[in-house]
Amino acid sequence: MATPKPEADQQSLRAGGRVINFGPGPAMLPLEVMTRAQQEFFNYGGLGVSIVEISHRSKDFVSVVEEASALFRELVSLPENYSVLFVHGGARMQFSAVPMNLIGRKPASKAAYVETGVFSATAIKDAGAYGTIETIASSRNVKFARIPDLDPGRVSKDTSYLHITTNNTAYGTRWNTFPDAGDVPLVGDATSEILSRVMDYARFGVVYASFQKNLGPAGTAIVVVRKDLFGNALPQTPPLLNYAAVDKGQSLTNTPSTFNIYFAREVMRWIKNLGGVREMERRNNEKAKLLYDCLDSSAFYKPLADKAHRSMMNVTFDLPTPQALEAFLKEAGKEGLYALKGYRDVGGIRASIYNGMPLAGVQALVSFMREFERKQG
Numbered sequence: 001m002a003t004p005k006p007e008a009d010q011q012s013l014r015a016g017g018r019v020i021n022f023g024p025g026p027a028m029l030p031l032e033v034m035t036r037a038q039q040e041f042f043n044y045g046g047l048g049v050s051i052v053e054i055s056h057r058s059k060d061f062v063s064v065v066e067e068a069s070a071l072f073r074e075l076v077s078l079p080e081n082y083s084v085l086f087v088h089g090g091a092r093m094q095f096s097a098v099p100m101n102l103i104g105r106k107p108a109s110k111a112a113y114v115e116t117g118v119f120s121a122t123a124i125k126d127a128g129a130y131g132t133i134e135t136i137a138s139s140r141n142v143k144f145a146r147i148p149d150l151d152p153g154r155v156s157k158d159t160s161y162l163h164i165t166t167n168n169t170a171y172g173t174r175w176n177t178f179p180d181a182g183d184v185p186l187v188g189d190a191t192s193e194i195l196s197r198v199m200d201y202a203r204f205g206v207v208y209a210s211f212q213k214n215l216g217p218a219g220t221a222i223v224v225v226r227k228d229l230f231g232n233a234l235p236q237t238p239p240l241l242n243y244a245a246v247d248k249g250q251s252l253t254n255t256p257s258t259f260n261i262y263f264a265r266e267v268m269r270w271i272k273n274l275g276g277v278r279e280m281e282r283r284n285n286e287k288a289k290l291l292y293d294c295l296d297s298s299a300f301y302k303p304l305a306d307k308a309h310r311s312m313m314n315v316t317f318d319l320p321t322p323q324a325l326e327a328f329l330k331e332a333g334k335e336g337l338y339a340l341k342g343y344r345d346v347g348g349i350r351a352s353i354y355n356g357m358p359l360a361g362v363q364a365l366v367s368f369m370r371e372f373e374r375k376q377g
């Protein structure tokens with residue numbers, strides 16, 4: 001394993017007039033990858049053209065897709081019986097693609113969903129067009145501040161799949177252990193935490209994530225599918241959404257977002273060089289702990305997510321008054337701490353600290369928070 005390079009410090013984070021970006025997505029990407037993409041944008045690999053100017057069927061681009069896929073497999077220790085697909089339309093498109101590909105598995109055309117926030121609610125709504133959707137647990141009654149209790153034994157055998165959102169971006173909660181519904185395949189929307197923690201993919205039938213939180217620019221998603229689930233697509237499924245067809249075409253059914261896939265490959269090379277997902281997880285835990293310790297040791301800030309289900313990617317909290325909140329956002333902005341405003345239905349503050357956010361960025365936020373509390377508290 002290569003020796004991990006020292007992380008960016010606060011000074012390098014702010015170089016070139018950049019701010020420290022806590023936005024939920026599209027989000028901050030690793031500085032090293034941004035710089036490399038900039039350097040080779042004009043003339044990719046000495047070809048004399050940009051990566052965005054070459055054919056998706058050229059050997060140079062095909063090798064990018066192949067390496068991206070191989071790197072993902074390696075980083076998550078993906079079992080052989082899974083395929084890795086790159087598809088258009090981000091995660092939202094998967095809210096339709098999942099039922100189109102899976103709900104026909106059983107004659108009842110039924111799927112079970114757990115409602116843990118705005119994205120799972122939209123997934124439930126979108127899936128409704130293709131079959132019977134049962135919301136088997138929800139934490140709506142506590143404003144999605146926790147993951148609801150769930151008895152997976154309640155999922156009946158004629159259910160085609162069970163859908164969860166592994167990390168809830170708006171509320172700052174995550175599943176620490178995943179439900180086991182026996183033969184009913186588990187489907188996970190891991191958009192806001194892909195490659196941020198060690199996850200056992202063998203527990204899932206399908207895992208999907210759009211790029212713009214941990215992988216690269218928006219518009220593309222990675223979809224991991226257990227191969228025995230191919231072949232159940234509804235007849236009206238468009239070829240670009242049909243998992244088996246995309247797999248057969250090696251994610252090149254039509255022209256994919258070549259830049260996005262290139263960028264994700266660079267992000268995954270970066271993760272691998274730093275020591276893989278385990279090292280990413282260690283860093284993410286360290287970053288999140290710094291913030292949560294600051295919240296827990298304060299009588300001023302009010303953490304919003306239940307302690308047992310706290311996200312390591314999105315840290316949510318509130319301030320004592322709307323005036324204090326407004327002042328916090330204004331002063332943070334002046335300090336170059338960007339996009340900290342909470343999700344509109346939640347309010348308060350949300351600090352998104354994905355893989356691309358170095359420890360130094362979180363340290364800058366925590367220093368600001370301590371100073372703000374001292375002045376206001």
Ligand SMILES: *Cc1c(COP(=O)(O)O)cnc(C)c1O
Nearest residue numbers: 090091092119169189191192210
């Ligand atoms: C951001 C996000 C989405 C939406 O992704 P799009 O690419 O905009 O479709 C879906 N699910 C989760 C959990 C997210 O964080």
